[in-house]
Amino acid sequence: MDFIQSGAGFLRLKKRTNRVGIGYSNYMLKKYFNNIRRIHDRKGMSVMRGKDEGDGGRRVSVRPEEAGTRKESFSKKTFLRLITIVSTFGGLLYGYDTGVVNGALPFMSRDDQLGLTPFTQGLVTSTLLLGAAFGAVFGGRLSDRKGRRKTILSVAFIFVIATLGCSMAPNVAAMVTFRMILGLAVGATAVTVPAFLAELSPAEHRGRIVTQNQLMIVSGQLFAYTFNAILANTFGEAGNIWRYMLAIATLPAVILWLGMLIVPESPRWLAAKGKFGKALDVLRRIREEKRAQMEWNEIRQTVEKDAKMKKATLKDLKLPFVRRIIVIGVGIAMIQQLTGVNSIMYYGTEILKKSGFSTGAALIGNIANGLISVLATLTGIALLDRAGRRKMLITGLAGTSTALLLIGIFSITLKNSAALPFLVLGLTVMFLAFQQGGVSPVTWLMQSEIYPIHLRGLAMGISVFCLFITNFLVGLLFPVLFHAIGLSATFFIFTGLGIFSILFVKKFVPETKGRSLEEIEQSFHARKERYFARRKKSTFNRNNQPQHLHHSGMDR
Structure with missing residues (x-):
């Protein structure tokens, strides 16, 4: 019937x-x-x-x-791919807004435009990074409270308003203000998008999916360098061309906002808020039924354990096992910047000019740096789910340190040589190949992996805050060091920091390859339970010892 x-x-x-x-x-x-x-x-x-x-x-x-039919399976994968592309437009905006100022500054500095001085040039460049540091903290907290999707939607709106404000800024004060607001959006995106992608990705593909955000960041920088070169060579006589360079970023911002309207919320965030039915509905849209049920059960068990814990606050930093995880995350974040990568991304043209290239040749070389960053990131994405995170991070740091060391040595031994500019360019390409192919993808991936869900927003906010503060300091101090002690000595400092970073990774950073977020969190809970067990045992022994006996220390 x-x-x-x-x-x-x-x-x-x-x-x-x-x-x-x-x-x-x-x-x-x-x-x-x-x-x-x-x-x-x-x-x-x-x-x-x-x-x-x-x-x-x-x-x-x-x-x-x-x-489920093959067509349904294909549609689920397609939908997950669409979610990835849309959300990583936040990374594209991050890359474009940090890269575009490199080409816009000369035009802003004209007397008939903003009339920037060397100090205000640095201010316009670095205020975005300072804003990003605070945006990372507030964005992490907001994503924990309101959800990953709503946070990205709000950030997309801020991108549109701040970008238009920068492109129409009548004076330096307005430009600095809107760059700071733009930085808030950049920081919030840097925290929320990797966490969002990690919580939607299957464990076996998480590395590839999450690091697509890093690919979009370097793609945004490449687009900025390319559009700057095209606009400058086509309309170079127009002093206000910098306004068009900046305004281009409104297009991906609008795409991000419209795209997020059709993207679902993170199933793990929904489960953390007790919305288990909605979490399962989302999983069914991006997984096969059996896989969705299995993953939903894992998430539910983890959330039930987390529900027994208090809401994450700064007071949690008093707990040793929490401090250890956050120290590792902050260390990885700072390492990405202490390699000196943004000394090249922000001042690559000046470095190449100092080595002997003409201005035109240096600009072309700067585009080459952007291109190698994209190619290296693609390679890194392909390797992440095959090689371990630790191995890639250590290899990347070894490569970047070697490249900077050789630049420093050749700048001394081959000074005024016709070969020096080409050696520096080649070593710069080598540096970016290791940085963007190893260090940077692993940094953003591990930030989204190592933190428990109830701490993820707060902890990632702290880590990315430290990343952008380090970025801000490198961007601000590099030109000072560059002119005070020279290129070689400056890069020797970065080489020393790179060696220290390798030692830090070898000693403290865990391997997370092939483990689900729930498995990683279970190891966190196991560490927490061991800590409280030792503490309880210590308290019991102290309370039951005779007053005249000293604590033996065996219960530590």
């Missing part, structure tokens, strides 16, 4: 769909038959499949876990 009613429904549906065209009708009929098949599969009934499905039209029995 059920099957007859289903067939009658099919006839009514066919009659209705004829009104909107054959193509749409065929699509709806196929969708309707798929729905009928799933209904009967759940009841343990058999259904008739067409010859196009490879079974010759025979009546076959289908288990519930096999109900």
Whole structure:
């Protein structure tokens, strides 16, 4: 009887769909038959499949876990890919807004424009990074309270307003103010997008998916360098061309805002708020049914454990196991900047000019730096789910330190040599290959992996705050050191910091490859339980010892 009613429904549906065209009708009929098949599969009934499905039209029995079709599987993967592309437009904006100022500053500095001095040039460049530091803290807290999706939507709106404000700024004060506001959006994006992607990604593909945000960051920088060169060479005589350079960023900001309207919320955040049904619905949109149920069970168990804990606050930093995790995260974040990467990304043209290139050749070389960053990031993404995080981080740091050391040595031994500019350019490319292929992707990935869900927003906010403060200091102090002690001595300092970073990673950073977020969090809970067990044992022994005896220390 059920099957007859289903067939009658099919006839009514066919009659209705004829009104909107054959193509749409065929699509709806196929969708309707798929729905009928799933209904009967759940009841343990058999259904008739067409010859196009490879079974010759025979009546076959289908288990519930096999109900999803290949087309449905493809659509789930496509939807997850769409979510990744849309959300990483935040990374594209981050890269563009940090890279565009490199080409815009000369035009801003003209007397008939903003009339920037060397000090105000540095101020315009670095205030975005200072704003990003605070945006990371507030963005992390906001994403924990309101959700990853709503936070990214709000940030996209801020990107649009701040970008338009920068492009129309009438004076230095207005420019600095809007760059600071833009930095708030950059920082919030840097925290929220990696966490959002990590919470949506399957464990075996998390490295590739999360680090696509890093790919979009370096792509944004490459786009900025390219558009700067095109606009400068085409409309270089127009002093206000810098306004168009900045205004271009409104387009990806609008795309980010519109795209996030169709993107679902993080299932892990929904579960953390007690919305388990909605969390399962989201998982079913991006996973096969069996995988969605299994992952949902893991998330639920983890959330139930977290529910027994107090809400994350700064007071949690008093706990040793929490401090250890945050110290590792902050250390990884600072390491990314202490390599000196943004001394090259912000001042690459000046470095190449100092080595002997002309201004035009240096500008072309700067575009090459952006291009190698994109290619290296693509390579890093391919390697992340094969090689370990620790191995890639250590290899990347060894490569960057070696490149900077060689630049310093050759700048002394080959001074005034015709070969020096090309050696410096080659070593700069080598530096960025190791940095963007190893250090940077692992940095953002591990920030999204190592923190428990109830601490993730707060802890990532602290880590990324430290990252941007370090970025701000490097960007502010590099030109001072560059002119005071020279290129070689400055890069020797970065080499020393790189060696220290390798030792830090080898001693403290754990391996997270191939482990789900829940498995990583379980190790966190195990560490916490060992800590409290030792503390309880210590308290018990002290309370039961005679007053005249000293604590033996065996219960530590």
